[in-house]
Amino acid sequence: MSFTEDLAERLLSNKQFGRDYDALQAEAARSTLPENLSLEAKPLDTDAVHRLLYCASVFLQTESEPLRALAQSIALGSLLTNREDVAAENALRLLTDLGNFPALAYAEMRHDEDGVGLGQSLRAALSRDLNAFDVGDERLALTDFQKRAWDRLQIARALAISAPTSAGKSFLVIEHLCRLAEQATAFTAVYVAPTRALLSEVYAKVQKRLQGRDVWVSTVPSPGEDRSPRQIFVLTQERLQVLLAVADPDFDLIVVDEAQNISDGARGMILQECLDQILVRNPKARLIMLAPGAAGFLELGRSFGAPDLEPALSRLPSVIQNRILVSPGRVPKTLTLRLMTETGSVKLGTLTADRGFQHPDSRLAAVALELGRHGGSLVYATGPKDAANVARLLYIGCSDKAEAPLEALSKFIIKHIHPEYALATLVRRGVAFHYGKMPTLLREAIEGAFKTGDLQFLACTTTLFQGVNLPARNVFIHTSTRGRGTELNPAELWNFAGRAGRMNSDVVGNVFLVDYENWPEQPMDKFVGYKIEPAFRKTVETQRPAILEALAGDMPPVSKRDETPTKVRAAAGLLVSRAARGDVRSFLERTLPSSPLAEREALAKFAEKAHADIDLPASLLATNWTVDPFGLQRLFKYLVDQIADGNADAMIPQNPLIDPLKARERYENLFGRIETRVNLGAFGKLHKKAALPAVRWMEGKPYPVILSSEVVSAKRRYAKEMRAYEELKKAEPLTRKQPPRPINVNNVIHDTFDLIEDVIRFRYVQLGKAYYDVLVLALRKSELDHRIPEIFNFALALELGVSTRSGWSFMELGLSRIAATALEPHFPDSDMTAAKARHWLQTEDMTEFRLGPIVLAELIRLGLASPLTLAGAAHDGLSDDDLPAPLSWTEIDE
Structure with a gap:
């Protein structure tokens, strides 16, 4: 151990260091909180801060990342307290030596009047230059x-x-x-x-x-x-x-x-x-x-x-991320706040507000409204419907904002989604919700409005755990579960919490943990990272008997609530595809190196036997192994028999645009045919429910058409159920049967998004691609190769939501489906290649297209249209008189 490392360890083990460090972090955290927070402790004295800064200078001379993280926390903490008795230059020097140039730039801007010396200015300039590189016309300094x-x-x-x-x-x-x-x-x-x-x-x-x-x-x-x-x-x-x-x-x-x-x-x-x-x-x-x-x-x-x-x-964050425990105080309208530290927690103070926090169902929103007033705030919700409910509570606590960007966003939602969608009302007060199954352009518009600061609160689901770049000043979390109570991986929570603090625009972020002491587990006590373990290996090690049964032909039925059968089916299908390629043993040796040879050999033999029994080409199995291979065999036999009986026309899918009147029936039969043969009808009437939305989706129908149809259907069902209930009441006045629940338009819209994303764009895309490949094989076996070009690639149409080559080309260029379907009618060629589509977009005068401003902005952002061709084209497609007013919450509930 070097002298510096030994000194660092001695400083770190000193009890006074721990007390001073916790006190400094608490003082820094208080500086980010509302002014109506009563202080629980006096500020640190000047000598204590200087001692900490000295310790930080020792820590950063080591190679230990945890010690360097402590040095950074001390530097940023001393800057956040904005003390007049401690020169900012000391902390700026530490950030320079740590190479945290985004934080340094922000701190320099905030302390430009503090008289930073020439030595520090030169040190910073030299260090930046050593870490700098050019991106286009801009020169950036890397951390x-x-x-x-x-x-x-x-x-x-x-x-x-x-x-x-x-x-x-x-x-x-x-x-x-x-x-x-x-x-x-x-x-x-x-x-x-x-x-x-x-x-x-x-x-x-x-x-x-x-x-x-x-x-x-x-x-x-x-x-x-x-x-x-x-x-x-x-x-x-x-x-x-x-x-x-x-x-x-x-x-x-x-x-x-x-x-x-x-x-x-x-x-x-x-x-x-x-x-x-x-x-x-x-x-x-x-x-x-x-x-x-x-x-x-x-x-x-x-x-x-x-x-x-x-x-x-690296484990070193670029900003301070305070973990703050929030719980209702004993006195009404108060909150108790504590800062989590390496050794426990430090009380920050008691906040007195004009609102109460006692009710658990509204506490998350109440806390976010009180503590998230400065900077953007992400509020975690367990699912799409919970996100909408949290956003509604936030909306109630905010006031209307007469801001043009929010008005434009509201009009966009009304026009391109549905006039009764609650989001159109919410955004007018700077509140929104966000989840992964939203239409792409809508989700991007919400993210953009949040990044610019137009939206202040965003109730979000686990979608934001998956790398979307949406940092915020504040993050609010009230549970460690998702959906119906499934525990989240602690690493997922830490990943989400990491969005607190905006690199290049701030040096601190707050993670507010509401009622943390009442969570079933306390996953935020210590950092937990992801342990990457391949899903195939994990599934085989935990479900080997079930996989052997599946390879023997006894595939477990898929369950909506249990992912295990899906994993077993996928693992078995992958092994069959590897057996078809002839490399199952080398594959198992590579992916299961610690498994006993006898177990690997049993899996290989079962997989080879399954492939021999199925007798489908390796090329087909290699690209469709997520679908039950025995089901594919059943489908192949059925298609060959139907073609032999003269029913080839009924088996070949058509573009729904060719005969729209019969499209629903054809695709209902097609989906049912696949479900019956491949999955033995395990999903009941799902194919009937999905057929009409799927056809409209492939036809490129806009969301308002699809959603309005589903809303109208739901209202009709409700009216029919109400009539039946009224008749029952007349016949049996004392009946104990409850009346049907009124229609919640937002829930219908959420459920339709789920249907589109989970069933139409995922389930039937996978099954559809398999159907295409099996049908090609069946036509070849039946010596009808010349009919293969007739097969419409409905799997791609389901994935993209358009059914023409031109529409696919627009989306290949990066345009959203909303933009692609808005452009399709304006060119007399439905079979444009992507290169031809790009040339047309960049040369066509779009003045008469009546495209909405968000669609136009997307074209410009992607470099697909010249601003010259868009001159005078901006039009939201509706006049203000044509737009229905956003509904009140009473009207929405009704």
């Missing part, structure tokens, strides 16, 4: 962690970057990706994002960075024509799976964002299998994985052919 990671990116073949949320990981990797694309003559890369929300955010960043360059950027999994030899795909793992099936891309670089999702059930298995396929095809392909505070990368790399995967890790 020390970013600089180390950037240096490793230039030379590592396989790199895993793990650091706290908002540490600038994705910024580095996107810049690295774009530079490689610019410098190469031929280049192919894929950026894998787990959610559509993150996918659209990454695509926009890459597209903006490469605007004007000859690099093709796409979110659609198709090779396409007329493309640049330099191309970047931004895809979910499911879309990547499709791309690997329809093309043979030779990737130079693979980026996996939120890599901890490789532990996530069937979706994690898809991701692992895609990586395995890519690296088998090109062992020299470079790999970059990103995750917030994760471990287990080395073992992960070995499981899919990247044994040289090296980690670049």
